[in-house]
Amino acid sequence: MVSCKNQEEKRIECVSVQGPIIVGAGPSGLAVSACLSKNDIPFLVLERSDCIASLWQHRTYDRLKLHLPKQFCELPHLGFPDNFPKYPTKHQFISYMEEYASHFSIKPRFKQAVKSAEYDNVDGFWRVHTQDTQYISKWLIVATGENAEPLIPEIGGFDMFHGRVVHASKYKSGSEFKNQQVLVVGCGNSGMEVSLDLCRHNATSHMVVRNTVHVLPREMFGFSTFGIAMALLKWFPLKLVDKILLLAANITIGNTDRLGLRRPKTGPMELKSVTGKTPVLDVGTLSQIKCGKIKVTEGVKEITRSGAKFIDGQEKEFDSIILATGYKSNVPSWLKGCNFFTKDGMPTTPFPNGWKGDDGLYTVGFTGRGLLGTASDAVKIAQDITNRWKNCPNTIKDCNNGCTSHVILLNKSCLGHFRG
Template sequence: MTDYGALVVGGGQSGLAAAHHLRTRGLNPAILEAGDEPVGSWPHYYDSLTLFSPAKYSALPALPFPGDPDRYPRRDEVVDYLRRYAKTLDVDIHVNHRVLTVDHDGRAFTAHTGTGSAFTAPRLIAATGGFGAPHLPDLPGQERFTGKVQHASDYRSPAEFAGQSVIVVGAGNSAVQIAAELADVADEVVLASRSPVKFVPQRPWGKDMHFWFTVTGLDAAPIGHLLKTAPTAPVFDTGRYKTALTAGKPRVRPMFTALDGNEAIWADGTRTGVDTVLLATGYTPHLPYLAGVRALTDTGRPRHRRGLSTTHRGLGYLGLEWQRSLSSAALRGVGRDAAHLVRRLTRGHSS
């Protein structure tokens, strides 16, 4: 049996960054990945997804993102990058090993996978992200709705929505990106949200916003634990999306009050026909395998402080939104969080 110093559950960007830092600190980690390659959820995102951070700010530790550093990489470029990154790691990567349950005997964690295999180590990092747990808000009247309700996690391209009336729910980058591209093929697209869309210039004063985030220290500021609720991320825009929304492609409306049959009912009492409601409402931590060790709250969220478990020595988390900073769940930020977490896991719970 291989003697592992740590188990990393999830082989996406967070898990790969964790493995890198564990290895550099002399530990022998194993990555347990549910999919057939260590690229996380990226192949399953919608076809046109484009990072809103330039390539030079979108790399994991010790491997720059290739190509023009000022470009904005597409989904498939990120997948290729993660494949290359995984090959640079001198660690065991067990693909097609979905972790179903985890046990803890007071000294070590044992992860049981769908293959029937079990892996044991004194440390475990949960890096499974949230793609497996899309946030599905309750929609009044949904039980009477005769159309389709789907989450953005199941959206791939606008072609299947040609000729439809679509409501996209959300106010973040994905909601606006998806709604704008749907507006080119669907009969009608409405972007509905409880709060207005907030735009941030992509390149103020001739520099990408992430340059300013970096030089001011805002991107890495460890302020996540100070937030009671995570704020809605603004939409980074070169002007394209604000122009589209101003032109009514898509239309923007406050959130509908209910669904009824094949219609949405709006706050002013009007009704509009709708074929599909597409929820770009984000994700929640996907950690069902930790339920048995009582590491989670009643709502399935991890009990932690800056990624370090407050319930179990040797347990940590990576890739949580606002785990430590505004970039904690982003490709550009997981390396910093991984370095911080691995430092603490290898020296105990001291600050």
Template structure:
């Protein structure tokens, strides 16, 4: 039994799942969270939250819920942010997690002590702990184009992180830049209230309707995942998409440069109809900004007075020393995307990008952390951990290319792998916790 609580940083889905997993294993825990209520980025209006009023899940309810806390069966297939924030609050209450959460605690530094314990500093004090679990997520620090496109721009610009409601777009000539789920949602919102709406894509993406063959689209891929390797699933899924909606080029969108299942899916039921209705104009990448207009790489120049940058987020863990992050937070090798290779007692839950929902993945990661800290699961020797990380990185790079391959996980494959890993027991030659 550990003599001091394990410190979990963050009370979003990853942190809550971790607190529960540690409590289930009778491991003492304290969770430090900067917000005022559990739920993290799903709490609309909370500091650092990127939730907007029209936000819904882009993965279906049954593929998103925690395994040990199903969402109500009468909920929509794709619940909105209020449902999810309420669900996370109910999860907290159902398992008594609130008593181990300290809200209003912003972590400023995590340092490794000479005895290999850890010190976690906040504005109000410090915590000495045998282990730290970083569960802060990675969608809090907006990333804009770097370098910014040349030329002056006389209009307004904002990042999707600061978008809250369609009223911000009303009466404007809006340009949405990006190909992810937020970009599609915001472009659709704009198309109903803006004077004009343009969507700029530097590269093609696969647009997936939320329903295929009358079922939530991701449930079909889940059924295939239990039977087929991802390359074969890719071919089946691409054929199904072409039959259901046709190639993206039919809608004036650029052809995807990568195969399906080689990036996070972009789900939207609203985008393609709004394009075909003439309410959203599709443009290629930006060439330059030009006062009250934007010039695109195909030579067109369009008047714009509001740019919404849906260009993603930087992975930023400012409380960790750069020596612990090695090549960078988004490139940090972690065994099973959890265990630091060189710093025993430092764990990460949620520092990954899944092809599907996040909640089941962080739940699986949390269970591994809980079992490890309770002495019910042992890691392989350090050399084997490092070799496994290298193997996963090579495979991920082949599949996903250079876009954060170290962080990428295949949803179904990872869950199966984590379940198999949890069945391991300490054996001769394994590295045990303390």
């Protein structure tokens, strides 16, 4: 990798990358980096933040633990330490990510926010622009994932509310909301856990349930619910597995419809397979709902100065509002001239074939299947690039102006010498 200055326009650093450019240093970016490293393929990771796994380090609450057993959350070629518990904590997962990066000598370029990336059809390369640099490569791997930006619901009145409004990405602990009346918008895993955390800090949580939701116990009969599902799917059809899971859930946690948590008509595993929507794995919230410490409410119609009006006509006062409304992809904001992603920032090609596009474009972390999906796609991407690398007729060459590049040159005076 060599840099030079563009002499014809404002002085901006240009960097030619021998292997692929990977955008994002979260678990997805690290996983594909490790797989490339194992195959001796050079790469460059660009990360907008100042650390790896920035979502985990900066946007997660203190009590967070992995919802699945650690064996289902390992990245390729390096497992969790043996002394880690079955469900590692946030801080243990971060330490695993840091050790993972160190083990495979992954050294991202931090504070490099990608402003645009576009394929140059004339020269046959990707041009990736950050705030101060243009990177050029034959391959581009989009590893920013499904959770790049907080998703804010379209509910009117937030600007009128006198109290505090915070997205779950900024929530750390219920200690900040002690003795408050708090409205939690969202009933996914984050909404459930935030409500539980608030309850344990003597705040009264009112959790908004806007849609149907599958709630399953994290464990059934001493075994991981997810592990049971994966084992059953090896032998039985998906719909039958869903029936078994729901029967066992009714035995262990009861009928959630009575608590205001209506189940979808589609079973939990089928729903995840079709839409990517993950069932909620209960870690204690249901018991607090049953005893009335956490209130379940219907959808919010609008936010008022002192609280919220609900769809059923009720109006309540709140001290704070927490938006546990999830995240969204940010790919459409920077990937230009490409129709491989939808307007929502997800691959147009469904799983399991959404990892590869045209012109050397790859994606990892967009499967809707968590870290298992990430690991699977990372292996496929690395193998595909390795095959192309070995068959690539181009070599690293020097142009007369002293710029060195793999199948591309960095200024106009060099462009005539080599073409991809």
